[in-house]
Amino acid sequence: MDLPVMPPLKPMLAASVAKIPPGMAYEAKWDGFRTIVYRDGDEVELGSRTGKSLTRYFPDVVAAVRESLPPRCVVDGEIVIAHEGRLDFERLAERIHPAVSRVRTLAELTPASLIAFDLLALHDASLLASRQAERREALEGALADASPPVFLAPSTTDIGLAREWFDRYEGAGLDGIVAKPLDLSYRPGTRAMYKIKHERTADVVVAGYREHKSGPVVGSLLLGLYDSGGVLQHVGVCAAFPMKRRAELAEELAPLRCEAAGHPWAAWADAAAHERSRLPGAQNRWSGGKDQSWTPLRPERVCEVGYDHMAGDRFRHTARFCRWRPDRVPAGCTYAQLEEAVSYDLSEVLSAVGPG
Known part of the structure; x- marks a missing residue:
């Protein structure tokens, strides 16, 4: 694997705030396993928030990445499992199992999805120094032809809509709202974004x-x-x-x-x-x-x-x-x-x- 951004890379994090701040890009806060996806042709690595590999636990996500992501890219996202119309973290946690046969069985019974919400590298270019708004535009282009189980995370700059999401999306198992300053570069391991959670x-x-x-x-x-x-x-x-x-x-x-x-x-x-x-x-x-x-x-x-x-x-x-x-x-x-x-x-x- 030879990419402009190489593993391990710590994801950018969010600091908790009480209210949704104005003038930013807003996304739902997904309740799953945070992952940075590295793809270089057929080589795929799923890095966890701690830097450990998740690749062996999600063969279904690896296959979906090969199908839907650009041949050379690094994407920040969340691995989730849906059950009966809402996110199910307990079924997701079952994937962390030492037996390969068990992991394969679960991948068939409860397939996982990848929600992509940031693009850190594309082709031979690192996007870490690019503005959040620019990375979002590039991400939308990179995932224009993606199909389930790979999804582009919904995003808006309308704070009124973000407030509606905060109220409505909880019923689907989501965790709150993340607010991202539009001029923000990608800062690995730093709490540079904001999260607003239900209390x-x-x-x-x-x-x-x-x-x-x-x-x-x-x-x-x-x-x-x-x-x-x-x-x-x-x-x-x-x-x-x-x-x-x-x-x-x-x-x-x-x-x-x-x-x-x-x-x-x-x-x-x-x-x-x-x-x-x-x-x-x-x-x-x-x-x-x-x-x-x-x-x-x-x-x-x-x-x-x-x-x-x-x-x-x-x-x-x-x-x-x-x-x-x-x-x-x-x-x-x-x-x-x-x-x-x-x-x-x-x-x-x-x-x-x-x-x-």
Whole structure:
């Protein structure tokens, strides 16, 4: 492979802001695997945000790149999987599997798509120094003949339309809006764009914690919600605490520490139990052998957390601790309190794809 922009390259990132800023180009924020696609003839490499290769996990995307992208190019985009009219991150995550046969089977059962939203190189020219508006125009030309499962991300400079997208597209599983300054060059690894994400709150049960890597202080709180059958399901964690607060939490929660026996998540070490319920503690393809042990707590305390959206029955990202809720009882912390976005078919989003 010999391209004007070579792997590994860190993608340009976005900083969180509360409101959609004016005077920029606006795109939907896709909930998938960020990838930089390198194509040099038949050679294709899919680079992840961390620089690791995704190529072996997405043979269907590699084939689509050979079919739809220019013979020599570098494209920034997102690998996604759609299911029942919306993005499905859990099915996407299943692709990160060590068995080649399993990956091939999943590629047939749940094929992935590539959403392209930036062009970093074309033919023998690097576009990293070009303005965002110029790169977008070049991207539209490069993908003029592309066909599914390769899509050009919808883009607009109309802030009113961007606000509509922010409200409507969430129902298709999208994550918010990205705003890009029109004069912005491509700055790898820098938070030079802006992202606006949905923010909601929920009251959850604190049923355990993991220790911080630095010692016997709280690293992350393990959060639960009761399902319709009265079973406490593990829905995620909140973890961003100053070191002083981590030590205070360990002391504050010490009276609630209990033995695993009798705890709602006592079966966390039983692989079969994870098939029946969502539990903390299991090794998986993401843990990379890290210590997943945790300290059980009697599920008696409730806290309010901020979250952006759900992925199935769990928080898609790490939740943000807001406050303790001594006025709430754990039994009232159910999935019923969660706001559901109005359903919106993903095909309606992608039908907006096209030059201009």
